[in-house]
Amino acid sequence: MLQGSQSWKFLNEPVILSTGVVGGPFEAKGNLADDFDHLFSDIWLNESSFEKAQTRLMEEASYTALAKVNKKPEDMQFIFTGDLINQITTTSFACRTLSIPYFGLFGACSTSMEGLALASFVINYGGAEYVLTGTASHNAATERQFRYPVEYGFQNPPTAQWTVTGAGVAVVGKTGTGPVVTSATIGKVVDMGATDPYNMGAAMAPAAADTIEAHFTDFDVDPSYYDYIVTGDLGKVGLPLMKELLRQRGLMVTDEQCMDCGLLIYSNDQKEVQAGASGTGSSAVVVYGHLLERMKRQEIKKMLVVATGSLHSPLSYQQDETIPCIAHAVSVEMKGV
Amino acid sequence: MKKATQQTDQQRIYQEFAKKREPSPSIWKNCLKAFIFGGLICVIGQGLQNFFIYYFDFNEKTAGDPTVAVLIFIAVLLTGFGVYDKIAQFAGAGTAVPVTGFANAMASAAIDHRTEGYVLGVGGNMFKLAGPVIVFGTTAAFIIALIKTIWIQWGG
Numbered sequence: 001m002l003q004g005s006q007s008w009k010f011l012n013e014p015v016i017l018s019t020g021v022v023g024g025p026f027e028a029k030g031n032l033a034d035d036f037d038h039l040f041s042d043i044w045l046n047e048s049s050f051e052k053a054q055t056r057l058m059e060e061a062s063y064t065a066l067a068k069v070n071k072k073p074e075d076m077q078f079i080f081t082g083d084l085i086n087q088i089t090t091t092s093f094a095c096r097t098l099s100i101p102y103f104g105l106f107g108a109c110s111t112s113m114e115g116l117a118l119a120s121f122v123i124n125y126g127g128a129e130y131v132l133t134g135t136a137s138h139n140a141a142t143e144r145q146f147r148y149p150v151e152y153g154f155q156n157p158p159t160a161q162w163t164v165t166g167a168g169v170a171v172v173g174k175t176g177t178g179p180v181v182t183s184a185t186i187g188k189v190v191d192m193g194a195t196d197p198y199n200m201g202a203a204m205a206p207a208a209a210d211t212i213e214a215h216f217t218d219f220d221v222d223p224s225y226y227d228y229i230v231t232g233d234l235g236k237v238g239l240p241l242m243k244e245l246l247r248q249r250g251l252m253v254t255d256e257q258c259m260d261c262g263l264l265i266y267s268n269d270q271k272e273v274q275a276g277a278s279g280t281g282s283s284a285v286v287v288y289g290h291l292l293e294r295m296k297r298q299e300i301k302k303m304l305v306v307a308t309g310s311l312h313s314p315l316s317y318q319q320d321e322t323i324p325c326i327a328h329a330v331s332v333e334m335k336g337v
Numbered sequence: 338m339k340k341a342t343q344q345t346d347q348q349r350i351y352q353e354f355a356k357k358r359e360p361s362p363s364i365w366k367n368c369l370k371a372f373i374f375g376g377l378i379c380v381i382g383q384g385l386q387n388f389f390i391y392y393f394d395f396n397e398k399t400a401g402d403p404t405v406a407v408l409i410f411i412a413v414l415l416t417g418f419g420v421y422d423k424i425a426q427f428a429g430a431g432t433a434v435p436v437t438g439f440a441n442a443m444a445s446a447a448i449d450h451r452t453e454g455y456v457l458g459v460g461g462n463m464f465k466l467a468g469p470v471i472v473f474g475t476t477a478a479f480i481i482a483l484i485k486t487i488w489i490q491w492g493g
Contacts, residue, residue, distance in 0.1 A: 049452035149449035151416045152466065153425025153432050153441045155367070158360045193348030194355070202355040241355055272426070275360075322348075 004218025006186050013180040014123035016332070017130075017171045020064030021289035022057055023281075024165030026139065030266040035289035036166070037064045043140055043165060050150075051090050054083065054138035054167075057281075058094035061134060061167035069171055073098045076171070077128035080115040082106050083135055083280050084142055091136070100132060108309030109233050110187070111135045112168065112284040113328040116305075117184035119172045120330070126174075134169030134288065137279030146197070146314055159199035159237050161262060161278035162270075168284030170292075179295045183331040185218060187211035189311065191324040197310075197317050201238025201262075201275055204308040207325035208234060209245035212306055215329045216251060223253045226331070227300050230291060232283035232307035233262035235276025261286035283307040287332075295334040302333045367429050374424075374431030382408055382435070405436055412437035416444040442466040 003009040021036050028039040038060060045053040058081070066072065079098065082105035083091045095102040107114040115133035122128050140150045142163040148154050172181070190210050194203030208231050216222060223229065223246075234242055239260045246253050261283045262276035287305050294300045308327040317323070344352070385407050389400040415421040421441050425432045432438055446465045450458035464471070 051452075144449050148466070149445035151419060151422050151441070151445035151448055153416075153422045153438065153445070155362075155426055155429040155433075157362050191348070192351040192355075193344045194352070199359065202359065205355070206351060237359060241358060244354075244358075322344075 003183065004214070006188070006214055007183060007218035008117070008121055008124075008186075009183045009219075010120050010124040010181055012124045012174070013182060013335070014120040014172050014174065015176045015178045015180050016292060017173045017176045017178050018065050018068035019171075019288035019292060020061040020066070020068070020134075020167075020169045021285055022060045022064065022167050023285060024057075024139070026162075026270070027164065027166050027265065027285070029270060032265050032286065032290045035293055036285070037061075037289075043138075050138050050141035050144070051085060052093075054085065054090040054136050054141050055093045055097075057138065057165070057167040058083075058091060058134070058136040058169070059097050061136065061169040062094065062098055062132060065132070065134070065169045065171050069173075069176075071130065071171065073100050073132075076100045076130050076132045078103060078119075078122060079132040080105060080118045081133060081135055081169075082111040082115070084108060084137055085145060090138075090141070094136070098132075107307075107326060107328065108311055109137075109278060109280050109282060110307040110309030110326050110328045111280045112232070112287065113184075113305055113307035113330045114186075116170065116172070116181065116330045117186065117328055119170075120181040120184060123172055123174055129174055131172045132169060133172060134167060135280040135284045136167030137164055137281035139163045139165045139279070142279055156272075156274055157198050158274055159196070159201065160274045161200055161233065161235050161276050162266065162273040163279035164265060164277050164281035164285055166281040166285040168281065168286075168288035170288050179292055179332050179334050181330060182333050183215075183219065185211055185215040185329040187214070187327040187329070189324045189326050191322050194323045194325075195317075195320075197312060197323065199237060199275075200233070200278055200310050200323075201235040202241055203238075203310055203323045204325040204327065205234055205238040205241035206245060207327040208238070208242045208306050208308045209249070211327040211329050212242075212246060212304070213249055213251060215304065215331075223251050223257065226257070226302045226304045228291075228303040229253060229258050230283075230287065230303055230305045231258070231260045231262075232305075232309075232327075233276065233278040234260050234308060235262045235278065237275045238308075239263065264290065280309075292332070295332065298334065300334065302331070305330050305332060370427060371429045371431035371434075374428035375434055376431075378408070378431070378435045378437055408436055409440040412440035413444040416441045417448065421445075439467055439470065442470075
């Protein structure tokens with residue numbers, strides 16, 4: 001049901017039945033290693049290219065999620081997924097293996113929640129019994145496309161972020177037990193004139209604030225409704241900016257209430273990370289791996305997940321374009337018990 | 338800001354707001370690290386040069402060639418083992434400026450594009466980062482040479 005100007009309320013409450021979360025060796029050294037279903041010890045995953053490795057991540061996460069509910073790919077009616085690599089080929093190749101009717105999405109790092117919002121919408125209105133959604137990213141595949149060659153000696157500034165090698169996938173169904181998706185707010189493209197691709201946090205913060213503000217306006221609730229407002233990959237730089245922007249607009253979020261997936265995944269000892277994690281995998285891995293587990297343990301009742309994406313390309317950056325950003329918010333709640 | 342003139346007021350205000358809260362790299366610390374590391378590489382180079390002069394049949398002029406070759410070899414080896422980028426994160430310009438930085442730029446691009454094949458991948462992308470250095474280096478040398486020639490012609 002349309003709520004306000006850009007939100008959906010899911011009265012039938014689609015359920016996140018299971019999740020599959022996989023990661024790489026760098027993630028294994030992080031804070032959330034225990035929340036992964038499988039951690040690969042080699043960033044190549046025994047494949048011949050980093051792009052193929054990313055495809056493998058997506059496939060492994062999908063099969064893991066399916067196995068947990070004893071389903072096969074053919075039991076899924078649709079899959080909503082995408083990634084960061086040119087023409088989302090790594091995702092399309094994974095879907096060639098999975099052979100599920102496929103919606104390819106591009107929302108950069110907001111893809112995880114774009115997918116969950118659409119999956120929930122389809123389930124809510126009886127468009128499907130079961131839908132798969134999720135996304136993968138690979139550090140080296142992303143680095144070489146967006147930045148410099150993997151082994152190039154470049155000093156990352158303190159605002160730079162580290163792309164997650166990992167995939168998070170969820171099976172969304174009509175009925176069952178698990179956290180439910182209650183609403184979603186679809187974001188607009190927001191461009192506040194950022195030009196530095198080594199400072200994504202500052203570029204994406206206004207998009208996150210815009211979508212969160214729209215969410216609270218559409219549903220006429222205040223931030224205290226949620227235990228947590230979780231952003232995707234704003235990092236050390238973007239998260240404080242977003243909180244300040246929200247407070248300027250009268251949305252009094254507390255510091256304890258705001259979390260960022262990009263700050264949860266790695267430990268402080270991992271100096272390479274700089275300002276935090278990023279990549280489509282960042283929010284997918286943390287939400288589907290860590291946060292939903294916390295919901296199942298009743299530690300979190302209601303959370304608003306706001307995945308943020310920056311919609312630039314190396315080409316647009318070189319042509320002196322600014323960095324347009326987007327954020328999609330999905331409300332996940334743990335009912336009963 | 339590249340396109341500051343084309344920015345709207347709203348964009349400009351936000352950029353100023355964000356800039357104030359941005360962590361900046363500590364320039365002095367980075368300069369010092371770059372100085373020490375860059376200097377260290379040069380000391381190694383000097384050591385190599387002395388070694389070639391002392392133990393082999395090289396003089397001060399000709400010893401430069403094997404010295405540079407050895408430094409390039411070491412840099413490429415470290416790049417291949419995945420160590421060079423980690424040193425560079427610490428050393429910054431210290432590892433970028435000497436000849437080792439150039440070797441790393443070429444080797445890393447070559448390794449990166451190995452998956453696209455030898456001709457279009459390695460061959461086509463090897464100079465992706467090092468190319469501009471050669472293009473503008475040659476152009477600058479040409480212009481300087483032109484100025485020098487004209488200067489001598491008119492002056493002498």
